[in-house]
Amino acid sequence: MTDRVTKGLAAQFDKHRVVFWYDPTSEFREAFEGLTLDGVEKIEVANTEFAVKHRILREAPKERFLLYREGARPADINNWLLDVELANGVFKADQVAIWLGDLGLPLKFEDLVREHEEFFRSGRRLEKLKTVIRGDDTKSTLRLRMLSICVGSEGGFDTVVEALLAETAEGRDDSLRLIGRVGLDGFLWDQMARVLGYRAQKPSVGDFAITLFKSCYRSAVGGDPILTSDALVFFRRWKNNRNAAEVFAKLSASYAHVLSVAEDLAKRDFRTLIEVDHFEEVDRAIIRALVHEVSARTVAQADVLNWIRQRRQSHWYDAYRDLYEAIGFAAEFQQAMSQVTLGMTSLAEGVQRYAKSWFRIDQLYRKFVWHMQKSGQATLMRELFEQVENHYVNSYLLRLNEAWQVHVDTADTWSAAPIQAQRAFYREHVGEFRRRDQKICVIISDALRYEIAEELLGRIRSLDRYEAGIEPMFGSLPSYTQLGMASLLPNGDLQIADNDTATVLVNGQSSQGLENRKKILATGRTGDRTTALKAEELMGMDKDQARALVRDHDVVYVYHNLIDATGDKQVSEDRVFEAAEDAIEEIVRLVKKLNGANAANIIVTADHGFIYQHRPIEESDFSSATVDGDIILFRDRRFILGHGLKGNHGLRRFTPIQVDLQGSVEMLIPKSINRLRRQGSGSRFVHGGATLQEIVVPVVKINKKRQSDTSAVEVEIIGSSNQMITSSQISVRFYQATAVTEKTQPRQLRAGIYAQSGELISDSHELVFDFRSDNPREREIPVRFLLSRQADAFNDQDVILKLDERHAETSHFREYRTARYRLKRSFSNDFDF
Template sequence: MSSLSAVLPHLEQGFDSQRLVFWHDADGEYAAELDALDLSGVTTVRVENNEYAVKNRVLHDEPVSKFLLYRGAPVPPGTGNWLLDLELAYGVFTADRTALVSQDLGLSGSGIDQVVRDHEKFFRAAKRVQSLKVLLATDDDADRLQAKMSAVVLGQREHSMLELMRALLIENARGAHAKYDALAEQSLDGFHWAGVAKIYGYEASEPSVDDFVLWMFRQAINGFASDTPGALRNIQLDFASLRNDRRSANALAVLARRAAESLDYANTIEDAALAELVGNDLFEDVERKIISVLTQAIVERTMGAREVSEIIRSRQSSIWVDGYRELYAALAAASDLLSELATARFEIASFDDGLDRYRKHWFRIDQLYRQFHFAARTTEYAGPLEALRVEVEKHYANRYLYELGNAWQQQVDAVTDWRTVALRSQTRFFTDHVEPIIRKGNRKAVVIISDALRYEVADELGSRIRQEDRFDAELDAMLGVLPSYTQLGMAALLPHKTLAHSHDGDPVLVDGQRSDGTANRNKVLAPVDGFAIQAEDVLAMPRSELRELYGAHQVLYLYHDRIDAAGDKARTERQVFEAANDALRELVDLIKRLTNANATNILVTADHGFLYQDTALADASYLSTKPQGDGLVVTNRRYVLVRGLKDDPAFRKFEPEQLGLSSDLEVQIPKSIHRLKLPGAGSRFVHGGAALQEVVVPVLTVNKKRKSDTRPVNVEVLPETDKITTGQLVVKLFQSEPVGEKVQARTLRAGLYVGETLISNQPELLFDQPSDDKRDRYQSARMLLSQDANEFNNRTVEFRLEEQIPNTTQWRVYQRAQYLLKRSFTSDFDF
């Protein structure tokens, strides 16, 4: 006999909201136990051919009392049931398990009971049922119930086909199948694949997640084309969502790699033209093919630098780009470098002209060379760059360094004294740059000296600083001292009247005092209330301690050493460009820390620059002769300090007074870019000579403003119609200004909405065009309507551009435009 204990809670629940509960028990299963039923405040009445009396009692005699009206036999249908009107008004309770579950779920739609019967195992788990009830709505039908049951099994909060498929695909990408097995165990796999067929158009005799993945990517390869227009629109939209959503992007990338191999996609695009590939980011093979084609085009000079730049820029929105950013950066740098060298003419009219041309134009070649090698070394996929590396080296080392070095040497040979009107001298750094700041006594100055911070590296540093909000940086140049090496360059930057080599060359004396080391430099700086400290000590300081240090002195000299530390050792000299990148990052951090400690006047400079080429030097790059003199004091790869010097045409000789030095040591510099061959020394990275790369020394003046001065670029929506009459809408967008250091790139998401209901795809668009030409700053958003859009015909639709709120997953509306959705449906989802 059945127990009333399972029924009682449902009966009590019924009386919570109404006073009459009709219980149909056609087989009289609970008739014998009925009298034992204990419902507080409720009168139990058996309906046994006494319908009229019962009706009169509950409606007229006791109109506010609660009654359980039990019918223990089959109820006459239709008008034969005298209580039908009341049962329709109050509903009917039945105690069979299916009905109890349906009632517990709060669902009464067609097919609900059948779903419950078919999935008895699912509903035996109270925890599952409780999770399901959280998702249910009272108007859910049988399909929505099964979809939400599937969501519970898969551990999802949403029950759309997109979200169910997302969960299965993420699991499949991991090589697991527990969730799908759970779906099958609950007999929901058949419902799932029927839904996939109906919504996406995927049908198979033996459907599986693996098979669906291959089918999905095949459709994507074919552009989701179908004999029935729009038949694959839903999978097209959801495929885009799966790839672009952070939750599933990595999984889709794994599946794409797997599908590409299964479909032999790389072979199918072997002969594809670049134009066919540029807008395609379906598979990683496309990225590699584009890189291969670009590399060949750059090497063979069949594509201009502008076109290369545009293709690379367009690939920045590819889902694969994160693995290829460095490689694209290498391609861009190589393309620009070879383009610059193709038109460059290294003709120098005078000493001043050479300095001016280098700091305004030619430094860019050294910068591009560094950027190419840094990017090429940091990419994990460097294979395609080998031919390009050979081409870059051939033109940079064999042409640029050689031709510029020889042309500049002619001007070096022609000067009597090492000075110019084109640039201030490094020896006047304190007088010309620091003293004007501190002269009145109420302003402080901070000087950062980064060893071997070449002019071109400082130019990039200035650009990075200007990209920071409220920061400005202005680059100037000085003529560095000769020889261009650390001890002399560091001494020249200190306040002084005289510079001199000591008897053995080093240390260099500043007004007769030693200038090597932090302690000695502090002695030199003491008269101007200055203090010297290593940059790494400042980087490690708490903010309060740094503020105290800054407040205690009129002038701070910070010594930073990354580039020279790597370049001056034979075993690490090839890491000098990585060191330059580290230096850039550290210097930006250092400057931010200083401004946070209230520093407002910051100067970044260097002791010298450097020459560098990545390939091993040919024998012709070394002097075959050796320096001669009565007393060789210092012999370096790029300079010699000597007494009683013997002239040699391979060297440029300077007397100390020609260089502004107060000592008896003469200086010899190997001409052009030549080195002296010394045992154990590196040869790629050198300094000490008179090459432009060595002696054009940067002075970067950094200031922080009070008001914000960076902002995202402006974007405008330019509607070309006010109606949507087909299954797609192309919206023209305009980036109203070029992107630059203070006007920054902007990523926006487009979508079509009715209220808050999305009825289209959501493409993300990157606005990062630096071109001044307006024609380059247009792009279009191709909006594809989903089948849900059918419900909103003849309604106003809103096109939105949204941007992500920083440091959140939320989006806000940036721009809007209104359209009228007015479609005839004569060719549903037409293209």
């Protein structure tokens, strides 16, 4: 008791010089007499009012006094110290008074404390309240702080509601029962009605949550809301709060059935749902509609990509990312197919046109199939897959290579000048650096076809200070690993061994295996220090070992094998596009590793490409031509090696001289995309033939600059003409000033309207500016902001529209751009949406 009295009195003396203590029942006399307060003089008032007044006002006007009076407080008319009392404070020693004193609250809060005594009986709650209480708190504000403590939240009423919804999602009501126990339930539901518009005969958090989802969904699809605009603002903030994501998802799933959302969505055009993400079923409905519309080609590619961009803001986007990506790539594929012309007049023109634009169709097809596979939704995507697959194989892959085959059939020699031949790689590309006495590192990735390398190029160029370019080489024929790898080494005499191994000899030396390739590499340029190693060995090196590797050698070959290792097996060929994605990531890491080891010049190339069809190969895709020859040395799915071979309508024969090889081994190549049957091997992923996809080999040259060369796009706020906010909502357009490129990267911003004090008075939006279009009109984002009730306090004042940018991956934001508006609302149109 004495300790509480001492604390209560100390709190009073923090604010007053003179404190009165009335003891009606004399129960605290002993406490008074035993009390010691530093710097405070105790005086008992017993018919000594004038002497006391003289003492405290004249003799010691700056000292502190505790005036104790036994008995009831006298009526004001008989209280000779009334003026002193009114100018200072009164201490009450009952429990409520002690709480008031402890909290530093004036007597006007006595009725509040008595009403909620149960709240204050907890020392933990009392201490928590003491840390958040403010001198200008009203009774309503204080009750709101007490509510926050009951639910364990920090912040305004929004955080209280969020906490209660979180408990509801977990099937608990601990906080709600505590609120009832301390007598704050009436205040809670009053606030629910006043702020959010929720009223019910028997209010409950569960009923409120259903009403909230119902009201906000109804508003989103064009109906009249049940709750206030503040409820919609709350809903948006809550839905977009990462910390509340699990709770939101759980309640949304629970109420989708209660509100018959699926039935309602079935009656709506998906275009009206693009900005709606209240229920996961909305994403499913949009995806189903998009799959059908894109399959039927009844929607424009630009519209599809725009809708998908908008859906990135959906609460559920991550769960459906691969489906959206697959649909987007399918739409881009269709657009590319509608614009492509597949004619050519020569082998050289075919290679040039493939490297300039045709490769993009292979790339879009690969990206579509990969994301479709990754989504795991084969049944849902079947209609779209069938459309894309048929279009790709019959209208592109087959037509392109039949047009190409015309020139293959009439070519006397396997040459496409001025496109450099693959076997000139060492002389022309490696030699370019060695003639300047510059070190060069070469990464050779097995089956890295041109379109995958072009995607890699974009990844490399997007890295700060990295510059890169790509050009095509004309691959050796047949386009298989042994010959492709040998062609990239220094070579004077290049021939296929006259046996059943298909081994390739360079200057009489077998090129099979790492050790043999090291020996051949050493024959390139007199005096060059050369070596070769596997990618795994390089990645396993520490920094000093990697630097020593580059320091001690002039030419380093790094062999990487992921695509071919996956695609060339029957059991895994359907995962070749997954391997392509992984290969890009691994090569980026290899490039960074080499650059970190002081390698300034890097080339990425391949031994050959490949053709791939995701659907199992049909009978018509196998060559019906008869293989005829004196001696068959080696048979693969896309080439035959031997002597005395006979060409026919389905097979083109080449002599070694025609394909710039030495020796006497001849070859047969199936025409166009046809495969030869081979027991126990896959048939969807193949190479060895003469199609553009197999023989256009990429050469990606990479170097590192000294200065930073990347930046983010700039974003502007397109102001309204009058810069005035006159209703509960405002539409604003944001403009991305330039298109995204490899070196000009996207920018992600958070937008909201704030009072000058820094208080958020609207909903908040996460915006991604990653438009690649050259058309300025296609780089705008319109956003509608809803003002909260807090905005009322700032009417007829300037408010600020702020764009904030997240600092790296942290939770901290920095101000990026602002615009000032005048808030001039008529309260009659608070709910005019």
